Amino acid sequence: MSGEITLDMAAEKDALKVTRIIGKGKARLRLLQMGITPGTPIEVLRRAPLADPVEIAVRGAKLALRQAEAKNIAVVKEG
Amino acid sequence: MTKKSLSVDLVGNPNVGKSSLFNALTGAAQLIGNWCGKTTEACTTKVAYRGREISFTDLPGVYGFGHASRAETLVDKHLRADPPDVVLVIVDALNLERNLYLALEALERYGRVVVLLNKIDAAGEHGIVIDHARLAALLGIPVIPAVATGQLDAAALYEALFAVADREAAPAYTVPYPPAVEAAIAAAAAQSDRTGLARWRAVEAVEESDEELQVEIINARYAAAAALAARCLVHHPTESVTDKLDRWALHRIWGVPIMLVVFAALFYLTFSVSRPLSDLIGALFDWLTEASLTHLPAWGVPDLAVSLIAEGLLSGLGATLGFLPQIAMFFLVYHIIQDTGYIVRVAFLMDRVMTAIGLNGKIFIPLVAGYSCNVSGILASRILTSRYDRLVAVLASSYAPCSARLGVMVFMVSAFFPSGSATLVMLALLATSVAMMATVAFVARLVVTADDESSPFISEVPVYHLPDVKHLLLDTGARTLHFLKRIRNVIILSSIVVWYLSSFPAGPFENTYLARIGLALEPVGALFGLDWQLIVALIAGIPAKESALTTLGVIYQTTGDGGLANVLTSHISPLAAFTFLVVYMTYIPCLATVITIYQELRNWSVAIASVYGSILLSVLLGLLSYNIGKLFI
Structure with missing residues (x-):
């Protein structure tokens, strides 16, 4: 998909949409079960002092995850 | 046909208030301090209701039944092996969508489900109002509202559970799949x-x-x-207080300084409240000791028994119980930072630093708590969900010089070093402690294979929530009492042992078994400049750290701190004193800590290994400190 980036590269406050989850097994299932599924709007709220972890907003909830985990979430800019 | 007894499993996302609810339902007294469900165990308690019985089982928090974590595997296995009559899904009203996902999966699997809509009070504060009757109608199952502290209409819940258990029909709602x-x-x-x-x-x-x-x-x-x-x-909610607070609490520049201020304030609070109480307990036991020494012989109690009661039991108990206020304050403070949701912010701020040595950001909490009391640090390790992280946190936090040790360290340092260099010496000791914790964490990482759970960090960032004061105080009281029960027997026993060793054979102190042990170890102590008196002080410090100082007072027969400081400085060189403190800071944490290590990990070999490891490390550091120091003096 054109314009697809992974979430660890995304700028803060951009309106994004999940396209797919990269990776396998437990790590992938964990992200899916927390509601990070294809088509879901997602936003990077802020990054920690050393740029890792990141805080994201998804499905009305806020989650903290590491850049290494954010790398597994492919997104596109919306609009 | 109505069932006489019912089994109900509690299922919910992490941090939906499942444990508070479980405690409220089943009577907190039996469970406080157990913190079960947080890690690996499932725990069950029975409740009687109108001649019938409901047994509730609390399970660890999960996001689904798909084995994405150890907790999920455990919950799924438990539900398969022992299917309950009803699954009670706890749903967080603050986060309805994601919590309903789990409820739908439970409904799909088990049919007989009751939803408990928790934290409706907190949700209300954030402008979220949920029509629970409508939700019940849509799902075709009962939905019972509850507030965050677990208060709810228990009768309504029990009736709903029995009603659902009796029902044969499939639930009204099924997820439409493509x-x-x-x-x-x-x-x-x-x-x-x-x-x-x-x-x-x-x-x-x-x-x-x-x-x-x-x-x-x-x-x-x-x-x-x-x-x-x-x-x-x-x-629907609007911009919340949480967003405003987090703009500062998680700020890239100000977040860490704010966190340090928060911790400093909490430490200050802990000490300013607990110290007067500790002093009071100390004074009470001193008075009891005095009183028994004066009055018991008059009542015809034999001298030996008087000595056992006054010098053995009462002084031993006094030394340990003096730390109870501090433990209580820890439970209170920990409860506050946990319940408000600040704990997640700390992990967020510190994670990158901690991952540098292979640890999870949450480990920062037990390590900091260890400086107040090692027992606190070990108990705080429960926030870590991975077994590996928890093991590292438990082992490393017992190397934080706790306030008992800090007290002795400050006393010795100010006795031996002029005020200018005293600060530097204290800082050097504290830096050593940080280096030790990092080393222990690093070594543990090499020795223990990290399981696949050690890395994921993904966690919710909950909205801030003001804890309920009454609940907070009751819970703190109950946890403190529970802690006291856990250590009671060992403390009594060790007080008697130390009393025996230091009182027999009768005569001058140099004749007692304790002194003989010290004298026997003197050749070893000589390698790092410790005389038999200091060795005895170290041994006496095993049950409770501050006993080291009181034992030195007994050996040198001094009264008051000033007297002891003078005697010590005339007997020991500053280098030997410094080496003593390095060893003192490192070797065996107090007995209560060792017991807590065992009780938290349920593993004697780890507890014993930690004791030997600390002795080894203290000998090594002592040798280094004394012999390097000698080169410069």
Whole structure:
């Protein structure tokens, strides 16, 4: 998909949409079960002092995850 | 036909207030301090209701039943091995959509489900109002509202549980899956040699065999959850207090300084409240000791028994109980930072630093707590969900010089060093402690294989919430009493042992068994400049750290701190004193800590290994400190 980036590269406050989850097994299932599924709007709220972890907003909830985990979430800019 | 007894399993996302609820339902007294469900165990308690019995089982927090974490594997295995009559799904009203996902999955699997809509009070504060009657109607199962501290209409819940247990019919609601998924489900059901394979087992088979369809299934459940949430949310939230606070609390520049100020304030609070109470307890026991020494002989109690009671039991108990206020304050403070949701922010701020040595950001909490009291640090390690992280946190936090040790260190340092260099010496000791904790963490990382749970950090960032004061105080009181019960026997026993060793054979102190042990070890002590008196002080410090100082007072027969400082400085060189403190800071944490290590990990070999490891490390550091120091003096 054109314009697809992974979430660890995304700028803060951009309106994004999940396209797919990269990776396998437990790590992938964990992200899916927390509601990070294809088509879901997602936003990077802020990054920690050393740029890792990141805080994201998804499905009305806020989650903290590491850049290494954010790398597994492919997104596109919306609009 | 109404059942006489009912088994109910509690299922919910992490941090939905399941444990508070469990305690409220089953009577907190039995469970406080158990903190079960947080890690690996499931725990069960029975409740009597109108001549019938309900047994509740609390399970660890999960996001689904798909084995994405150890907790999920455990919950799924538990539910399969011992299917309950009813699954009680705890739903966080603050986060309806994601919590409904789990409720839908439970409903699909187990049919007999009751939803408990928790934290409706907190949700209300954030402008979220949920029409629970409508949710119940849409799902076709009872939905019972509750507030965050676990208060709810228990009778309504029990009635709902019995009603659902008696019901035969399938639930009214099923998740609509896309046609491709339905086809695969039908195919999976047909493939099974058993007729009438339950629908959920077919769904599960599809999920496990096809990643593409798995995404479709999860997406469909979430779409259903979102649609349900949209129909039941009466009012939508606006920009919250949490957003405003987090702009500062998680600020890239100010977040860490603010955190340090918060911790400093909490430490200050801990000490300013607990110190007067500790002094009071100390004074009470001093008075009791005095009183028994004066009055008991007059009542015809034999001298030996008087000595055992006054010098053994009372002084030993006094030394340990003096730390009870501090433990209580720890429980209070820990409860506050946990319940407000600040703990997650700390982990967020510190994670990158901690990952540098292979640890999780949350480990910062037990390590900091260890400086107040090692027992606190070990208990705080429970916030770590991975067994590996928890082990590292437990081992490392017992190397933080606790306030008992800090007290002795400050006394010795100010006695031996002029005020200018005293600060530097203290800082050097504290830096050593930080280096030790890092080393222990690093070594543990090499020795213990990290399980696959050690790395994921993904966690919710909950909204801030003011804890309920009454609940907070009751819980703190109960946890403190529970802690006291846990250590009581060992403290009494060790007080008697130390008393025996230091009183027999009768005569001058140099004759006692304790002194003889010290004298026997003197050749070893000489390697790092410790005389037998200091060795005896170290031994006496094993049950309770501050006893080291009181024992030195006994040996040198001094009264008051000033007297002891003078005697010590005339007997020992500053280098030997410094070396003593390095050893003192490192060797065996107090007995209460060792017991807590065992009780938290349920593993004697780790507890014993930690004792030997600390002795080894203290000898090494002592040798280094004394012999390097000698080169410069």
